[in-house]
Amino acid sequence: MRKHDRRIPLPKSTHKRHSGTTTMTPTRASLILLALAAPLLAQDTRTVIEPTLPPICTTLTAQLTSPISPENEAKLDTARIQKALDNCTRGHAVALRADATHNAFLSGPLELRANVTLLVEKDAILFASRDPKLYETAPGSCGLVNQERNGCKPLLSAKHISRAAVMGEGAIDGRGGATLLNRSVTWWDLAEQARPSGRQQVPRILVADYADDFTLYRITLKNSPNFHVVYNHGDGFTVWGLRIDTPKRGARNTDGVDPGSSKNITITHSFIRTGDDNVAIKGGDPISHMTVAHNHFYYGHGMSIGSETNGGVNNILVTDLSLDGPDNGLRIKSNGSRGGLVRDVTYDDVCIRNSPNPITLDSSYTANGPLQGSSPPTFRDITLRNVRVSGGGKITFNGYDHTHRVAATLNNVLTTDSTPYTYLLQHADVTLNSSNLTPPTGTDSTTQGTPTPGTPASCSEKFVPFPEK
Structure with a gap:
């Protein structure tokens, strides 16, 4: 899934944009520019290549139809998906596949395995269960508001493993806005109730911890109850062609991708709109060498660093x-x-x-x-x-x-x-160089350089519609 080369970047001409997608020359279709004109150290130190789909070890066919009807909420696919992941040959994928009449899988928490890919194929949707009990880390710990931490397991977890991946043209839906089973609130309602001093106990879609060489490729993530993707304490994280599609309002704390306490990270060719940070680089422990390249962000709280910076960024x-x-x-x-x-x-x-x-x-x-x-x-x-x-x-x-x-x-x-x-x-x-900003004299501040009119390059090709499916 990844290749190392810490020395030789590619020229910018090897990629071009077209109608919101990215096309590349055939001989170098898998390579992404990492250096540009910036110093080599100010980025992921890897030369990242476009991931490829591994061979399939097991194909699971959907037995449910989207949207999940109330009478099907107990028909979980958790056990058969987990069994397939546990038994999959390393370097292969467990494929979730739609057929002519069924396209939905329904699951509680799943544990990803080393060097195994969860492949959600085109038209297939993996839905998260609405039952808080399935996510509990202790009895009664999930689906409430308190001051505790980590009351809920994520839908997908990758812990102390390497070379795991989630891929495919399908979608994973966290159902953050759906009413919980036997309750009158949604996950997002709990997030609102937690203002200003509480903590909502709700799941995340994906948490990878001590998971080197982890890959997300071309998958769509939607409606996470909390952060969509969290990556901590790892070396080597590639996000390529990710789509995150979650409402702007009413979906509090639904960050898109949050890397923290890690190194050698690339997020590229991705489209993110969500109710909180599109990307948030967390520095509670040291984080370094990260590239965010060739992406489109829409509504959200932006391309962020922090608020934790105490470990250094x-x-x-x-x-x-x-x-x-x-x-x-x-x-x-x-x-x-x-x-x-x-x-x-x-x-x-x-x-x-x-x-x-x-x-x-x-x-x-x-x-x-x-x-x-x-x-x-x-x-x-x-x-x-x-x-x-x-x-x-x-x-x-x-x-x-x-x-x-x-x-x-x-x-x-x-x-x-x-x-x-x-x-x-x-x-x-x-310091202003060839810039037309006109900041006033600030408190205990200095401004060097003189505002100049400048000639901005066009942004017309960068602003493209979100790629609806």
């Missing part, structure tokens, strides 16, 4: 990204209770439109933890290059204090319309 490259209508565009967020050093982050070739907060580097993030504390954040060596913004909004460079600052260099960062923009600068050092 470094060597991140975000390139060839469109952000169309998100609540936030490019965002680094933290506060004094969970802050640390964020450094060597490069954003290159990014188009943002119709976001109230297109660029936000903020050390006063209020949603998690007190603003002041013993772990203050510092953001430095942050480079924004070839970033185009339209639709107005607020641009923020907000450091923590005189010692813990935000330092950013803006190269060819341009607003492309006459819509008014507002600015916040505090404990910040901003």
Whole structure:
């Protein structure tokens, strides 16, 4: 599923866009550009190749039809899917397949296996059960609001294994907005009830922990009760051609992809719209060497780092990204209770439109933890290059204090319309090169360079419709 080459990047001309999809030259169809003009270390150190589908060890045929009717809610496929995963030959896949009259599988928690792929084929849908009891980590722990952690198992888990994968042209639906069995609430209702100080005990679709060389390929994830994908403590995570499709409102805490405490991560050729962060890089423990390339994000809370940065975040490259209508565009967020050093982050070739907060580097993030504390954040060596913004909004460079600052260099960062923009600068050092932003004098802040008109490249080919199925 992956190839190593830490030295030789491909030229940008090996890929091109066409009508919202990506086509590549036949001789290099599986290779993604990782270096561009950025330093080699500011990215995934692997040369990532497009995954291929492994041979099938077992094919399971759907016995249910979408949508799942109430009388079929007890007809679980959990046991037969788990048995197939347990017995699958390494390097092979368990295929979930639709037939002429049935397209649905219904399951509780499943455990993925080392070097085995769960393949959800075209037209097949794996639905998560609505029964909280199936996800309990302890009796009565799932489907409520309290202050505890980890009351629910995820639908799919990959723990202490390597080379596992989830692939296919089908979909996995977490059913976050569906009423729970024998209850009058949905998973998302519990998330709303948890405001402002509680914690909803609800499942996630996929959690991979200590799972090196994990792959997500061309799968659609929908309606997760909580985060869609969490990847922690791993080396080597490839997300290629992922679609995440979850409502904008009423689906609280439904982050798209959340990598944390890991290294060598690539998210590419993916389309994400959801009720929270499209991607959130979590730095509770150190995370480094990550590439986010050739993606389209829609509504959501943007391309985020944080709010946990106390373990350190470094060597991140975000390139060839469109952000169309998100609540936030490019965002680094933290506060004094969970802050640390964020450094060597490069954003290159990014188009943002119709976001109230297109660029936000903020050390006063209020949603998690007190603003002041013993772990203050510092953001430095942050480079924004070839970033185009339209639709107005607020641009923020907000450091923590005189010692813990935000330092950013803006190269060819341009607003492309006459819509008014507002600015916040505090404990910040901003350098403008060929950029037309006009930040005012800020509190304990410096601005070097003079705003210039610039000539922005077109964003017309980047803003493409979400690929409906």
